[in-house]
Amino acid sequence: MSTRLAKGGRLIDRTAAMDFHFNGKVMRGFAGDTLAAALLANDQMLMGRSFKYHRPRGVVGSGPEEPNALVNLGRGARLEPNQRATTTELFDGLEATSQNHWPSLEFDVGVVNNYAARFMPAGFYYKTFIHPRPFWKHVFEPVIRRAAGLGKAPTEGDADRYEQAYAFCDVLVVGGGVAGLLAAKAAADAGQRVILLEQTATLGGRTPVDEADIDGTPVDTWIAAIESDLRARDNVTIRTRTCGFGVYDHGYVLADERVADHTPGDGRPKHRLWRIRTAKIVTATGAIERPLSFAGNDIPGVMLASAVRDYVVNHAVSPGDRTVIATNNDSAYQTALALKAAGLEVPAILDARDTATGALPEAARAAGIRVLTGRGIAKVKGGKRVTGVAVCTQAGEGAVLEEITCEAVAMSGGWSPVVHLFSHCGGKVKWDDNLSAFIPDASRPPVNHDGSPMVSVVGAAAGCLSLANILAGLRDVSGKTAIRLPDVCQTPDGSVSIPPVWVMPQGAPIQLRSKMWLDYQNDVKVSDVQLASREGYQSVEHTKRYTTLGMATDQGKLSNINGLAVLADSLNEPIPQVGTTTFRPPYTPVTIGALAGESRGEIFQPLRRTPMHEWHEKSGAYFEPVGLWHRPYCFPRAGETHEQAVHREVLNTREKLGLLDASTLGKIIVKGPDAGRFLDMLYTGVMSTLPIGKCRYGLMCNEQGFLSDDGVVARLDEETFLCHTTSGGADRIHAWMEDWLQCEWWDWKVYTANVTEQYAQIAVVGPNARKLLETLGGMDVSKETLPFMQSADGTLGGFPARVYRISFSGELSYEIAVPASQGAAFWEACHKAGASLGAMPYGTEALHVMRAEKGFIMIGDETDGTVIPQDLNLDWAISKKKADYLGKRGQARTFLASPDRWKLVGFDTLDGSAIPDGAYIVADGTNGNGQRNVQGRVTSTYHSPTLKRGIAMGLLKHGPQRMGEVVEFNTIQGETVKARVRDTVFFDKDGEKQNV
């Protein structure tokens, strides 16, 4: 059984016991434990079930490489599926359940897949479930979906919050082991601003487990000294529990800090996403041990040798009383020695190599451990727990020489340097024959904009697998304190040599190969990769996708190299020729909440409020989003539907007085000697001739000729124009102006400024509009002094105001701009003064209805990016004299100049109903693809409260020539709506209401 040892454990605090729940059972661990360590200490070796075959699985590793020990952590709004037990710090009250089984972890019905495994090799689902056709959706897929998946799906939103922060430095060191600490010190000594990131809670990396001393100083003491040295410096920041997970262009690195994972609900953000911009990146990300591929290498109790060592040394946890070691290199002997030192039995070390003569093997022999060279594991015995191993010769085909009973197997197939971060942004790796591993290629690093190397690699990540190698490479020969950094990569000194052992035993027959797991979580075996290769899925990407090798939540940290080696062997090609799959961020999976940050709920996106927003809220406005603005759609009164409110607002405005908050209207100042010339290019009409104080309606098109925005332009002085845009278009049009000024007409003397938010704007609309302004007093707004399409500056009711006599409703109408800071007060002043005149606020829908009654177009309704001004009979707003304007050439193209285009007309339905939104006008017959022919469509359709019937505008082929004709609109239900073609002005054709 696995258990807690009586003494030892460098990371745990035996005085701080912590109770936690696993599958409802109360267990006890210590502060400093990981969940995996604590489970092992409670003899809970079985921690999960595999993805495909539902095989029982125990913990394999001790870090982010763990494929098996995944749990549902927490519950409700704090449920986190697929949490790795090996990286979850234990806290008091932790609740975890195991995943992917039914009804229980110990007895899982899904294990039937395991017994049928022979019928379910890689890619079997591509070859079956084909007939009968409806079965895929209704039978096969639902069953597969339920069986697949891993953790529980959360059902609630997240109870925690997440922060995002920016940081800048000269040197960013990722990894806080010995190499990373030395690198940070080197950079700090050189006066650089340094940030050091370490994914675990403690610094030091593997060295405290693997080595006794550094330069004669105990490792923990040495690390404490360098840590306190670094922490004391102003130019160094150390962040533990922070994983640098992605390297991007131009020295951009993303890191995820697990602020409160181990103290949930303490009010701090759960995670903090760091966006770091750095001049130089140093990765000291270490190496990950590789499993060996022998039959039964997935049975609970088979673990990485380094992980066994970690649990014994760091947590004083024994994986079992008797542990057999299987290895192809010296490092696993450290595990044997650590176990022995803890008083545990190591019945044998099975070393695949023919000889083992290094210091560690000698030490093992000296400790009385039986070392068998040239040997391997033929098969691990056991079901839910290792019970023993069958020993064979590595060179043979698996004939069993002897059986050894044991409770655990510690394996080491060598080490894979963590080259991920080096590769994320284009760095290339090369195969090192001596280490049987990919290491960073110093000649092909990721580069900065100037071609200089962006990432340097030190320590085990560079393939320097011995402490001596690391220290020698990072320090000057002259003394122990002088430290230097490599330009690109530290160089392995050749002291560590790991021969390739990809399959154990070498000549294993298919019966054994189909029990050798490469990818534990996704259940990919040696035989699967060989099958993929036989079937022609020979590109490494094909193999990966066909078998799902390396696509589990451990992202192939344990399986990729072993799988690649098996593939290369099948193809009879050298590994580097077969290649490696691309390393992509993130290095470890990152919580989505951390990437989304604080932007959720009300502040999901910035909310733009007009100065009158609070008034609208108090008045019960129903808002609609318009871009980032919230605009009142209508102001429903008690008991009113939205539709009733809109009707009331329209009628009140037409009969008395309506007030509209038009502040969102885009307002862009265009100023300079060339301002007129510039606007003449931007608008289809002529603006340069506009007299000061006058207003003119203008249209803007894109280069293709399609109508993109409209609005009224006012000339404020000789060189200054104020361009009104649509509410949704203000930012886009401002960017459009700048695009032309900066990229094409950079020598024109024009400045633009988007002053949309600097002014509050109120439309005072209706027969009583002038009376309201006169009541406010301060300006002459008479018909004579301020005629239609003119503007004037002055004071209204004590407010500095610019008054535009323009109308989008057909009523007598003034739009009044006041400084934004006075907008709310002015709005209230208007309501106060207008109370006796019948003033009521109205919203965007009433605005839309009134403009449609007058036949005014609305960008986004009459236009959709495919409509030109000529389609809308707006030829009058297009200058015929100008040599050019944006869109002119586009509009000259044959299809846009065709007489057969759909053109704007009005429609009266024969039955008075409103035409459904989005309806098309059908034509006879079908096209070559069997689609019903059409000849037009509705663009705006409303019930007009003024006319008490449906009104509509739309585009119709040859429309203006077809007045009086009856056409048919389709409906979703199938029947059609008949309507008579008419002009677009439904109300007050002669403009009598407006021109008073």
Add this chain to the structure above:
Amino acid sequence: MQRYSVFAIAREAVRYHMGWERAWASPQPKASYDAIIVGAGGHGLATAYYLGKNFGITNVAVIEKGWLGGGNTGRNTTIIRSNYLQDPSAAIYEKARSLYETLSQELNYNVMFSPRGLLMLGQTHHEVRGYLRTVHANTLQGVQTEWISPQRVKELVPIINIDGPRYPILGALYQARGGTARHDAVAWGYARACSAMGMHIIQNCEVKGVRSENGQVTGIDTTRGFIGCKKLGMVVAGHSGQLAEMAGFRLPIEAVALQALVSEPIKPCMDVVVMANTVHGYMSQSDKGEMVIGGGTDGFNNYTQRGSFHHIEETLRALVETFPMISRLKMLRQWGGIVDMTGDRSPLISKTPLGNCFINCGWGTGGFKAIPGSGWAMAELMAKGEPGPLAEDFSMWRFKDGQFIDESVAAGVAH
């Protein structure tokens, strides 16, 4: 071709699956072919397949620079839908969708087409009007779509938040027969079927030049030598511009990076595909249990398969807002693809200035869903030398005439 079936699997299981044949052959290139397709992605392989199946042209080579299906076919979010607005788009995407319905049976390769239903959320009044227009158009185009209420949306997608606060869901455009398929399997299934017809799929073979005489292509120079052809089809998506340049003409195409990501797998919680264009993101759940997520394109042209990370953040913000329960899931993989965009965001299936050279590209962010229809239309164009009704509106000369097929009206988000 060795038939795939549950019986074949049982037979092979007995001998530890040692008897499976190669899914596709790996032949040496011949001196010349009746037709060469450059690009062994989904569109190229489908073109070859329908050349053989519909027109009996099987002396065909499909040339691939890397590994087949390794471009956007293997990098997309596997969504299949045909709820397009404009007639030509609806026609070709619906053709593709209907071919997907029976593709597994036709290819004897399970491409896992799953018509699980697809929703496009309406979150502003303007967007609602746009989708109502799409439903009206689809009704006339023979595409089955409907407009559904927020309550129905909630029934179909229990994990969705329909209440805002910023963009409450006002309803959705629903295509019940939209869904997903297994992207790699589409390429592999077509490749296997092409190989079975005797066509040559030649991987790791890069085109270095296009030779022509008197306005006709005579063959291509490749890293494996010159290969002659009577007809040439260019189906290389993001790298179309470079290939066209070799042939001496220019295309109205630009390349940008589009990104996608998946979460770690969880138990099934969402059956349908949901697209949220106002907030800019979309999501579905794969059969493995991963939440498959896509978002926007970069605002600048480039060829790196990486993309700018802030787009990932924007997409995830949008989706956490729409599906609050994903906040505690983890992003497992993130990747980018190079998409080839035209000015109107619709593809080219077109003749070229060279008489016997044809091009199929410009699928932008939405190519996977079109693969069978695109191959069908391209095969007809190559076989007859003139476009059929599916392809005729997608000529590259439409930009000269101004006859755009603009779908930006209907799809504000990459898809």
